[in-house]
Amino acid sequence: MENPVTPNLKADSKLTLQPTHSFRLFLRRLILHRYFYLLILPGCLYFFIFKFIPMWGILIAFQDYNPFAGMMKSKWVGFQYFQDLFGYDHFYVLLRNTLGINFMNLILYFPVPILMALMLNEVRHEVFKRVSQSIFYLPHFLSWVVVAGLTFFMISTDVGAVNKLLHDWGMQRIVILSNSDYFWLLITLQSIWKDAGWGTIIFLAAIAGVNPSLYESAVVDGAGRLRQIWHITLPAIRHVVVILLILRVGHMMDVGFEQLLLMMNPLVMNVADVFDTYAYNNGVLKGEISTGVAVGIFKGIVGLILVLGANFISKKMGEDGIF
Template sequence: MKDQAVLSSSLTKPEAPSRSKLVKALRRYRWYYLMMLPGILYFLIYHYVPMAGIIIAFKDYNLREGIFGSEWVGFRNFQTIFGTPDFYELVRNTVVISFYRIVFGMFPDILLALLLNEIRKKWFKSVIQTVTYGPYFLSWLIVYGLTTAFLAQDSGIVNHYIQELGGTPINFLANSEYFRSILIGTDVWKNTGYGAIIYLAALATINQELYEAAVMDGANRWRQVWHVTLPGIRDVFLLLLILRIGHIMDAGFEQVYIFLNSRVYGVGDIIDTWVFRRGLEELEFSVAVATNLFKSVIGFILVIGANRLSKKFGGSGIW
C-alpha cells in the first residue's frame, strides 16, 4: 500500500525542475549565454520592439500627434493601396523580378561551387574564389557606375563597338527591353561568389566514403556529381529556396532604386520604390507601413506553403 501511495503521488505530482540544477547550468554555460546576448539584444531592439509600429498601418499617422494620438482609420490605408491605379503593375514587376532572381541567381551559385569543388590546385582555387567573391563587397552605386561605363549610350564600351561595326548606339539603361536583364545580370555578377561559399560549406560536409563507394561501383565524375554531390546539397538548396520565396515581395530596393529611371517605370518600378516615394517623399507614413504589412503577410504565407511543399517532397524544410 505504501508503494502504491508513493507511485500515485509521483504520477499526480511530477517532480519540478530543481532550481539548483538551473543555477549550475547557468554558471557552467555562462560564457555561451554571454556571447548570445548581443545577438538576442539585436533582434529584440531592431526586429521585435519596432513591430509595435504596425499600428500605424491602421491610423492616419501624424508626426505631431504621435502613434497613439493619431486618428484611427481602420483599413482605409489598405483601400488606398489596392485602389492605386499602378498597384497591380507594381506587384507584377516585383514578383517577376524576384522570380528572375530566384531562377537565374541560385543556379550560378551551385555551378560555381561545383566547379570550385573539382579544382585540385589550392592556389588556383583561392584565386578564383577571391575574384568571384570580391564584387560582393562593392556597393550598388559602384556597380551602377561600372555598368554605365559599359552600357552608356554616348561613352559606353559596348556602344563603342556597336558603332565600330556600323550599328546605332542603344540606350540600354533607359530601354524597357533590357532593363530587367541588366538588373539580373549585375545581381548575378555581384552575388554569385558569396552564394557559392554557402554551397562549398555544404559540399565539405558530404561523407567522402560515398564517393569511394561510387568509384567502386564504376561511377565516373559526372555520375558522382549527379548521385552523390547534388543529393548532398539538396537540403541546403531547398532551405535557401524557401527563404528566397519568403522574400519574393522584396525585389532588391537598393539596386532597383539606383538603376531606375522614368523611362523604365513600366517594367522596373516595384513596391519598395513606390513605398519610398509615398512614405518619405510624400510623407504618407501610414500607407507605407500598411504596404509593408501587406508584404509581410504575403511573405509569411509563402514561407509556410514552401516549407510544407518541401517536406512533402522529402526535404527537411526550415522547421
C-alpha cells in the same frame, strides 16, 4: 477516517512544486552551459532591439500618423491605408513587376551559386582555387552605386564602352538602359554578377561536409567526376538547397530597392516601379509614413504565406523543410 481533501492537497502541492523544480533545472543548465548562452547573447540582443522592439511601429499603419503628435496622439483610421493600397490604380502593375523580377532572380540567379560551388569544388590547384574565390567574392563588397555606375559606363548609349566599340566597328548602337524589354534581365544579371560568388560560401561549406569515402568508393566503382557530382555531391547538399530555396521564396515581395532606384528612369517606369519604390515615393518623399508602413506589413504577410506554403510543399515531397 481519512479526510478526502488531503489527497487533493498533496496533488496540488506536487503541481506547485513542479514549476519550481523545472526552474531550478533551467538554472542548472544555464550555469552549466553559460558560455554557449553568452555566445548567442549578442545575436539575441540584436534581434530583440532591432527586430522585436520596432514591431510596435506597425500601429502606424492604422493611424493618420503625425510625427509631431506621435503615436499616442495620432488619429486612428483603421484599414484606410490598406484600402488605398489595394485600390491604387497601378497596384497590379506593382505586383507584376515585383513578382516578375523575383521570378527571374529565382530561375536565373538561384542556380548560379550552386553551379559555381560545384565547379570550385572540382578545382584541385589550391592557389588557383583561392584566388578564384576571392575574385568571385569581391563584387559583393561593392555598393550598388558603384555597380550602377559601372553598368552605365559599359552599356549606356552615348558613353558606354560596348556601344562605342559597336560604333567604331560600323554597327548600330544597342539601347539597353532605356529599353523596358531588357530591364528585368539587366537587373537579374547585375544581381548575379554582384552576389552569386558570395552565395557560394554556404554551398561550399555543405560540400566540404560530404564524407570523402563516398567519392573513394565511387572511383573504385568506375564513376567519373560528373557521376560523382550527380549521385554524391548534389544529394548530399540537397537539404541545404531546399532550405535556401524556401527562404528565397519568402522574399518574393522584396526587391533590391537601392538597385532599382539607381537603375530606373522615366522610360522604364512601367516595368521598374515596385512596392518598395511606391513606399519610398509616398512614405518618404510625400511624407505619408503610414502608407509606407502599410506596404511593409502587406509584404511581410505575403512573405509569411509563401514561406509556409513552400515549407508545406517541401515536406509533402519528402524534405525536412525549415520547421
